[in-house]
Amino acid sequence: MTDRIVEHVTCLGCGCGCDDISVTVQDDRIVAAAPLCPLGQAWLGDGRIPSEVLVEGRAEPLESAVSRAAAVLTDGRPVLVYLAPDLTSQAQRAALAAADLLGASVDSATSETAAYGLLSAQRRGRTSATLGELRNRADTYLFWGVDPTERYPRFLARYALDPEGRHVPQGRRGRQVISVSIGGDRGLPGADLELTLSPDQEIAALSLMRAAVLGVELSPQDPIVQMAVDLAGRLARARYAVLVHDAEPTAERRNPLRSEALIALAEALNQPTRAALCSLRAGGNRVGAEAVLTSQTGYPLAVNYSRGYPRYTPAERPVERLRNGGFRAALVAGSIGLDPTTAKALSAASTVLVGPRASQSGLKSVVAIDTGVAGIHEGGTAYRMDEVPLRLRPPLETSHPTHQVLGLLADAIRDALRKGSA
Amino acid sequence: MSPTTQLRIVGGAVHDPANQVDGEVRDVCIEDGRIVANVSDSAPTLDAKGMVLMPGGVDIHSHFASSSCNHARRLLPEEHAADVAPAPDLLEDWLPRSGTGGTVPSTFTTGYRYAGLGYTTAFDAAVAPSMARHSHAELDDTPCVDGGVFVLMGNDEYLLRQVAAGERVRARDYAAWLLGSTGGYAIKIVNPGGVEAWKSGQRNLNGIDDVLATHGVTPRAILETLTDAANQLRLPHPVHIHCNNLGLPGNSEVTLATMRALSGRRAHFTHLQFHSYGGPGWKSAAAPIMEYVNAHPEVSVDVGQVMFGSATTITADGPVEYLLHKSSGRRWVNIDIELETGCGIVPFVYKDKVAVSALQWAIGLELFLLSQDPWRVVLSTDHPNGGSFLSYPALIQLLMDRGVRQDRLKQVNPRLLTGSALADGLDREYTLNEIAIITRAGPARLLGLKHKGHLGPGADADVTVYARNPDIAEMFASPRYVVKGGTLMVEEGQLRRAPPAHRLRVQPSYDQQLLPDLKRYFEAYSTVAFDNYPVVDLPDDPLPL
Numbered sequence: 001m002t003d004r005i006v007e008h009v010t011c012l013g014c015g016c017g018c019d020d021i022s023v024t025v026q027d028d029r030i031v032a033a034a035p036l037c038p039l040g041q042a043w044l045g046d047g048r049i050p051s052e053v054l055v056e057g058r059a060e061p062l063e064s065a066v067s068r069a070a071a072v073l074t075d076g077r078p079v080l081v082y083l084a085p086d087l088t089s090q091a092q093r094a095a096l097a098a099a100d101l102l103g104a105s106v107d108s109a110t111s112e113t114a115a116y117g118l119l120s121a122q123r124r125g126r127t128s129a130t131l132g133e134l135r136n137r138a139d140t141y142l143f144w145g146v147d148p149t150e151r152y153p154r155f156l157a158r159y160a161l162d163p164e165g166r167h168v169p170q171g172r173r174g175r176q177v178i179s180v181s182i183g184g185d186r187g188l189p190g191a192d193l194e195l196t197l198s199p200d201q202e203i204a205a206l207s208l209m210r211a212a213v214l215g216v217e218l219s220p221q222d223p224i225v226q227m228a229v230d231l232a233g234r235l236a237r238a239r240y241a242v243l244v245h246d247a248e249p250t251a252e253r254r255n256p257l258r259s260e261a262l263i264a265l266a267e268a269l270n271q272p273t274r275a276a277l278c279s280l281r282a283g284g285n286r287v288g289a290e291a292v293l294t295s296q297t298g299y300p301l302a303v304n305y306s307r308g309y310p311r312y313t314p315a316e317r318p319v320e321r322l323r324n325g326g327f328r329a330a331l332v333a334g335s336i337g338l339d340p341t342t343a344k345a346l347s348a349a350s351t352v353l354v355g356p357r358a359s360q361s362g363l364k365s366v367v368a369i370d371t372g373v374a375g376i377h378e379g380g381t382a383y384r385m386d387e388v389p390l391r392l393r394p395p396l397e398t399s400h401p402t403h404q405v406l407g408l409l410a411d412a413i414r415d416a417l418r419k420g421s422a
Numbered sequence: 423m424s425p426t427t428q429l430r431i432v433g434g435a436v437h438d439p440a441n442q443v444d445g446e447v448r449d450v451c452i453e454d455g456r457i458v459a460n461v462s463d464s465a466p467t468l469d470a471k472g473m474v475l476m477p478g479g480v481d482i483h484s485h486f487a488s489s490s491c492n493h494a495r496r497l498l499p500e501e502h503a504a505d506v507a508p509a510p511d512l513l514e515d516w517l518p519r520s521g522t523g524g525t526v527p528s529t530f531t532t533g534y535r536y537a538g539l540g541y542t543t544a545f546d547a548a549v550a551p552s553m554a555r556h557s558h559a560e561l562d563d564t565p566c567v568d569g570g571v572f573v574l575m576g577n578d579e580y581l582l583r584q585v586a587a588g589e590r591v592r593a594r595d596y597a598a599w600l601l602g603s604t605g606g607y608a609i610k611i612v613n614p615g616g617v618e619a620w621k622s623g624q625r626n627l628n629g630i631d632d633v634l635a636t637h638g639v640t641p642r643a644i645l646e647t648l649t650d651a652a653n654q655l656r657l658p659h660p661v662h663i664h665c666n667n668l669g670l671p672g673n674s675e676v677t678l679a680t681m682r683a684l685s686g687r688r689a690h691f692t693h694l695q696f697h698s699y700g701g702p703g704w705k706s707a708a709a710p711i712m713e714y715v716n717a718h719p720e721v722s723v724d725v726g727q728v729m730f731g732s733a734t735t736i737t738a739d740g741p742v743e744y745l746l747h748k749s750s751g752r753r754w755v756n757i758d759i760e761l762e763t764g765c766g767i768v769p770f771v772y773k774d775k776v777a778v779s780a781l782q783w784a785i786g787l788e789l790f791l792l793s794q795d796p797w798r799v800v801l802s803t804d805h806p807n808g809g810s811f812l813s814y815p816a817l818i819q820l821l822m823d824r825g826v827r828q829d830r831l832k833q834v835n836p837r838l839l840t841g842s843a844l845a846d847g848l849d850r851e852y853t854l855n856e857i858a859i860i861t862r863a864g865p866a867r868l869l870g871l872k873h874k875g876h877l878g879p880g881a882d883a884d885v886t887v888y889a890r891n892p893d894i895a896e897m898f899a900s901p902r903y904v905v906k907g908g909t910l911m912v913e914e915g916q917l918r919r920a921p922p923a924h925r926l927r928v929q930p931s932y933d934q935q936l937l938p939d940l941k942r943y944f945e946a947y948s949t950v951a952f953d954n955y956p957v958v959d960l961p962d963d964p965l966p967l
Contacts, residue, residue: 008951019951089559100509100519122499125753125767130552132760132949137621159949166579166761166947167622167636239623267754270744274623276758291492295529295560298495298502298522309506309520310528312499381555387489387757389555391954414517 003031006395010375011036012086013043014152015281015385016131016159023395030376030395037153043283047376047396052359054368062369062400062408069331069352069367070412074420076329076350078306079104080322083293084334085284086356086373087402088380088392092285092292094406095333100296101413103306105327107318108289109282110301114247117279118290118300119314120260127266129242129276130386131158136165138276140176140238142231144262145185145202145254146246152280156188160244160278167239178234184252193234195227199255206261209235213268236272247279281385284334285374288383322346333406335361354405369405372398428453428461429908434470434887437858438477440867440876444855450475452883455908459879468903468910470887476858477875478542478884478906479814482865483662483692483724484805485736486532487546487560487571489553490765493755494526494736494806497767501732507531510917518920525734525769525806529563534920535812537566537911540886540901543866543874544569544811545926547610547662547692547804548738550759551578552950554604555957561925562961566911568874568882570926572662573604574738576611576644577618579761580943582637585647591933594651596940598932601657602964603956605927608659608869609652612738613666614641617764620741628667630679641666642683649687655930656967658870660688660722665697668742672701674711681714681721690868691715693726693804695786704781706842708788716794722868724800727786727817729809730774736807740764761947772809780834782808784844790821791848796859797867814861815898821852822894857898871926883908922961929964 003026010019021040024032030047033040053065060068073079081099083092083106099106110118120126129137141160148155156162164171179187183199197205201224208228212218213236220226235241243266245258262277269275281287290300297303297310302318304311321327322345330346334355338346347364356377358368372378377398381389429452435445451461485491495502501524509518521531536544549557549571557571575581575597584593597609615634616627622636630641645663652661665680667673677697681689691697694715700707715721735746740756743766747754755767772779786808793799801818805811820827831844839845852860866875873882885905891897904912909921944952 008953010954019954093559093563097517097519101517118496121755122497123753125497125747125755127754127756129758130760130949132947133621133758135949136760136947137758164946240621270756274621274758276756290496291489291556292559294492294496296519296521296563298524298526298528299499300496305520307506308508310502310522311506312503381559388552388950389489389559390950391555391958393954410517418514 011040013039014283017384050370066408070416072350074416080327080330081106082332083108083289084336085286087334088374089288090380091402094403097410105318106303109286111317117247117259135163137240138242140241142243143179143188144245145182147188210265210268241275244278248282285382371402428465431468434473434475436475438877440863441878457881474888477862480862480865481544483547483802489556494767533564533566542884542906546571551604565920568924570607572608572610573606574763576614585639586637595932595936597651598930602929605960610662612664614644626741674707691723694723695726706785708785712792722798724802726804728782729813734806738763740766774834777835777837781838788843791850796856797864800865801860815895819895925962
């Protein structure tokens with residue numbers, strides 16, 4: 001069979017959202033893709049997914065499975081609705097319609113990963129930029145406890161250091177790079193200046209840098225103060241400085257104040273120069289889930305609809321409540337990467353799975369409907385780590401697009417609730 | 423009621439200024455979603471006897487469906503918690519959605535609240551092209567109000583390059599391509615050149631002949647280029663201009679200089695209140711500004727009235743938000759958007775005891791009251807910058823009721839009001855017909871919406887019915903009936919149906935020879951593939967040009 005090539009496929013293997021992938025398809029399988037990093041390779045795979053519709057483990061027509069799912073969820077309140085990262089924004093919107101009707105609690109990958117950063121930005125704002133501003137404008141980088149090459153493999157080549165930008169025509173040679181390692185969170189190797197801090201020095205160092213940027217006279221006897229004053233001077237003399245950190249958790253136990261301290265430093269740097277904070281985010285469309293939750297509810301994560309309107313519960317994360325047996329039923333939209341405790345809790349509840357490989361999840365579920373993966377089998381929108389919405393050109397198809405299944409489910413829930421209240 | 427059924431609204435006093443109807447008692451008939459001359463005697467009726475009928479409200483300048491709004495929503499959890507919005511009690515077949523309010527309500531709630539106010543059309547006035555995909559998703563979730571987006575171009579890298587090279591025809595072609603690619607409706611300029619100056623370290627441009635160092639262009643050249651582009655493309659709405667120096671004392675000089683620079687060209691100047699400050703120090707320059715507007719029929723404006731209370735400032739004008747953050751100490755969001763524009767957000771409270779806030783409030787009212795042509799001076803609060811759209815009824819009351827206005831004036835800080843026309847006594851009271859002009863007929867005409875803003879045969883059946891009330895604010899806050907496209911949305915003051923909204927957009931033609939150069943530019947500098955950039959799968963066809 002003749003190969004079919006699909007250009008400009010968007011990869012969601014990490015938060016970089018590279019949309020320059022050329023994918024070769026043969027017999028409904030992905031046989032080649034380029035340019036592709038290891039994370040992209042893992043994300044795309046060969047594109048093969050199951051297409052089963054199961055009720056209690058047995059094949060059923062879609063319509064009856066949706067009907068059963070609606071009954072399970074309307075009878076099983078309180079309900080958890082979980083938005084996994086491999087959904088299009090269109091599917092996320094449909095899942096929220098179901099959650100609203102059910103009075104459910106909604107959680108996503110964010111609440112257990114990047115919540116600190118979002119909450120910090122709510123407390124004090126933020127100064128940021130889209131990745132193209134980094135590429136075209138930034139002449140000084142501070143990599144704070146992060147080497148993007150492993151978890152964001154094309155970040156440096158596409159956005160940060162290497163490209164010849166509009167205002168940085170010399171590319172890497174036109175950029176000063178500073179790297180700070182913090183304990184096990186290693187900075188970028190090969191920087192123009194490489195420094196190391198112990199975790200207990202981190203927040204003090206950031207605070208001192210901010211003070212120096214704002215013109216506070218600091219006594220330079222202490223080596224940390226010296227370092228902070230030097231770094232602050234380098235950043236303040238930049239034309240456009242970018243602080244890069246990893247907003248996703250690492251194996252290293254991180255000071256929860258890091259996000260806020262970096263926000264404060266980036267904000268202060270806008271007094272002497274221009275500066276932005278770049279928060280690296282992981283793959284899938286997790287940033288899209290935050291955008292959809294925010295636009296429909298006002299809150300980016302941990303939303304509870306049980307009183308008939310959205311409430312914000314960032315301190316009481318719904319997944320944590322699930323682990324404590326707080327939900328009788330759950331709708332998992334997308335494919336969830338689960339730790340054993342959460343998997344056990346989901347299996348104990350009446351669970352509906354609508355997502356890629358739902359039938360192969362290993363979870364005990366009442367209903368499992370296989371759908372496609374955002375950007376591989378399903379078109380629509382996904383958000384890059386910097387909140388730029390990207391078009392998805394799926395190289396493959398699915399018989400059951402997630403947003404359609406979830407739309408049918410929302411309609412069925414509405415009908416079931418009306419019958420129940422009639 | 424589905425849009426295919428007929429309806430006769432009986433016995434209301436009709437204010438349809440586009441058709442020279444000023445309070446005449448007559449029936450308004452609807453069929454298939456349009457206004458018609460008559461319907462059969464068996465058509466269902468709505469009793470509007472003793473009530474006031476107007477076309478549905480049209481908001482020419484609001485911020486409710488953009489990535490910037492979403493950044494603002496995220497910044498305001500405390501506002502949302504204080505203003506919850508349970509799902510409305512809609513009739514069967516309509517899926518009701520809950521949400522939250524505050525100065526930047528969630529999407530569905532925004533649509534419901536506009537409908538509850540009698541508005542049926544609204545435009546988001548500032549959308550970064552690369553974020554247009556997000557705006558359209560928000561509009562998909564904003565029922566009840568037909569609408570669209572204005573696309574930010576006044577600091578766009580490719581546009582600035584064409585201006586610098588004197589390539590005004592190519593700049594026009596680019597503007598056309600950008601509107602079509604983003605599903606936009608109009609060209610928006612925010613602080614021409616000043617946002618790029620902010621991003622590049624020059625901080626700002628303060629006069630229209632200041633030179634943007636990175637490109638060697640002036641605000642004047644940007645303004646002329648895009649104003650001509652909009653007019654030559656025969657866009658339904660002319661260029662929509664947010665001048666340089668927003669919010670700064672003495673900025674009326676640059677506002678007037680901008681108007682003079684574009685003299686003879688059709689142009690819309692937005693949130694004029696924020697650009698009408700005399701100097702030195704803080705004082706009103708509403709009189710000279712309105713003197714110019716009154717004398718130049720090619721100029722239209724919306725006021726951007728400040729209303730006392732909570733607001734959230736949201737703008738592409740990055741430098742002004744930095745100044746507001748530094749002067750107020752409030753939380754600040756700044757997002758620099760690659761190759762295109764900026765985004766700044768600072769939550770704010772206008773207090774009547776604060777002299778500058780009181781002056782801003784007074785200047786907005788002066789602009790309204792000194793206007794000689796209501797068709798060219800539109801009601802807006804630059805929602806949510808000067809206040810929420812929910813404050814429109816209170817603003818209408820201030821315009822229609824001199825007594826209420828004078829009582830309110832006595833309560834505000836008078837320190838900066840010496841010599842202001844309002845403090846000296848502007849006795850004018852707007853009539854109902856004038857209100858109908860500045861809230862629906864005028865903006866519809868300025869937007870080139872031939873089927874909206876009036877009740878003549880063929881118009882969209884967007885109708886608002888108000889029960890008379892001596893309290894004008896109450897009257898306009900709670901319409902008895904609201905119909906959009908023939909669907910009775912508000913019935914006896916309650917939202918009962920929430921139809922999806924229509925998308926209003928244009929797709930001007932352009933010389934295809936633009937594309938090879940544009941593609942090379944994308945490959946050199948953009949982080950989004952050229953082929954992936956356009957927004958696809960938009961609802962509704964573009965409006966014919």
